[in-house]
Amino acid sequence: xxxFIMAVGQLFLTFSLYILGALLIGMSAFPGVxxxxxxxxxxxxxxSIPRILFLSFSIGxxxxxxxxxxxxxxxxxxxxxxxxxxxxxxKLNSFGLVKWFVVNSLYYVVSITFMDFILLTPLASMxxxxxxxxxxxxxxxNSKFGADLSLLEIGDGTVIGGHSTVICHSFERGxxxxxxxxxxxxVVVGLNSVILPGCxxxxxxxxxxxxxLGKNVKVEPKDVxxxxxxxxARERHAENENKx
Numbered sequence: 001x002x003x004f005i006m007a008v009g010q011l012f013l014t015f016s017l018y019i020l021g022a023l024l025i026g027m028s029a030f031p032g033v034x035x036x037x038x039x040x041x042x043x044x045x046x047x048s049i050p051r052i053l054f055l056s057f058s059i060g061x062x063x064x065x066x067x068x069x070x071x072x073x074x075x076x077x078x079x080x081x082x083x084x085x086x087x088x089x090x091k092l093n094s095f096g097l098v099k100w101f102v103v104n105s106l107y108y109v110v111s112i113t114f115m116d117f118i119l120l121t122p123l124a125s126m127x128x129x130x131x132x133x134x135x136x137x138x139x140x141x142n143s144k145f146g147a148d149l150s151l152l153e154i155g156d157g158t159v160i161g162g163h164s165t166v167i168c169h170s171f172e173r174g175x176x177x178x179x180x181x182x183x184x185x186x187v188v189v190g191l192n193s194v195i196l197p198g199c200x201x202x203x204x205x206x207x208x209x210x211x212x213l214g215k216n217v218k219v220e221p222k223d224v225x226x227x228x229x230x231x232x233a234r235e236r237h238a239e240n241e242n243k244x
Contacts, residue, residue, distance in 0.1 A: 013098065017105045024077075024109055028070035032062025067114035071123070074106045075130025084132050084150045085168070090176040097176045100169065104147050107131055115144040128152070136185065151178060155185035155203065164207075166195045170215065184221065 039058040043051045077083070083103045090096035110127065118124045124141040132150025140159045146152070148168035160166065166189070170177050179197040183189065187201050190209035195201070199213045202221030207213065213230045224233035 009093070013101065017102065020102075021105070021109050024070060024073055024106075025113070028066045028073055029062075031069055032065040035065060036062050064117070067117060068123075070110055070114060071118075071127050071130065074110055075127065078103065078106060078131055078150075085148055085178055087151065087178050087180060090178070092174055092176070094176075100148070100176060100178065103131075103150070107147065107149060111144045119144065128154075148178060151180045153180065153182045155183060155187065157186040158183055158189070159187070160189045161191045161193065161209070163191060164189050164193045164195070168197045170197050179216075 036055060036058045039054050040051070043054045046054070083099060083106075085100060085103060086096075088096070090100070115124075115127075118127065119142050120140055125135045125139050128135050128141065128146075128149055133152040133154065135154045136156035136158065138157050139154050142162045143160050143164045143166075145163060145165040146167065151168035152166065154160070160183075166181055166183075168178055168181050177197065181195055181197060182200045183195075184201055184203035184205065186204050187207070188205075189195065189201075189207045190211065192210045193207045194212040195207065196213060196215045196217075198216035199219070200217075201207065201213075201219040202223065204222040205219045206224045207219070207230070208224060208226040210228070211226050211230045212228045213219070213225060217225075217230060219225055220232070220234065225231065226233060
């Protein structure tokens with residue numbers, strides 16, 4: 001019976017988020033659709049080919065209008081309803097897990113529909129801040145594979161490489177566990193690397209391409225981590241010297 005109730009609850013939550021997504025996407029599309037309609041009306045006196053050409057350009061522009069609008073709407077929604085995540089353990093039927101689900105669903109609406117166009121631009125950092133992340137100056141973000149952004153800290157001058165994954169949650173023994181990830185200043189997080197909850201990366205460190213930092217790993221400043229699971233190049237070098 002308990003399993004059935006949980007399944008029904010999950011379906012209800014899923015369809016509720018579908019409705020929320022439809023509303024957000026529809027509201028964000030509205031300014032662009034209005035723009036296209038305005039262009040179509042204003043070009044009524046033109047022949048069909050130039051009129052369709054103007055409409056085509058307006059459709060292209062409306063997509064970017066949609067993207068900027070949904071970034072702002074999602075950010076405002078998070079701020080107004082105070083959808084900030086907090087560290088801790090949450091049972092699968094708790095309000096904390098529902099809140100986590102909603103927050104990340106909002107992020108993924110932007111991630112799936114538009115985020116590719118803002119990577120490596122100031123808009124990516126702006127969006128991260130709107131979602132609650134603490135992002136320093138001159139941060140370059142080239143990946144949309146993040147989650148739990150209100151638990152993320154990124155220092156000045158850091159680079160988040162393409163397709164890297166930074167998450168602040170895990171599921172263990174029937175519980176959702178949330179823990180902050182802190183990335184220092186002038187850090188380079190390499191291509192396809194993975195950073196798991198509780199990690200702290202010191203200033204000037206390098207996480208090499210494809211490296212996986214397990215939960216709660218502490219990377220010393222200016223150290224280099226590589227491999228799966230991630231290993232400290234500094235410690236590895238010291239071990240080799242001792243063996244020699």
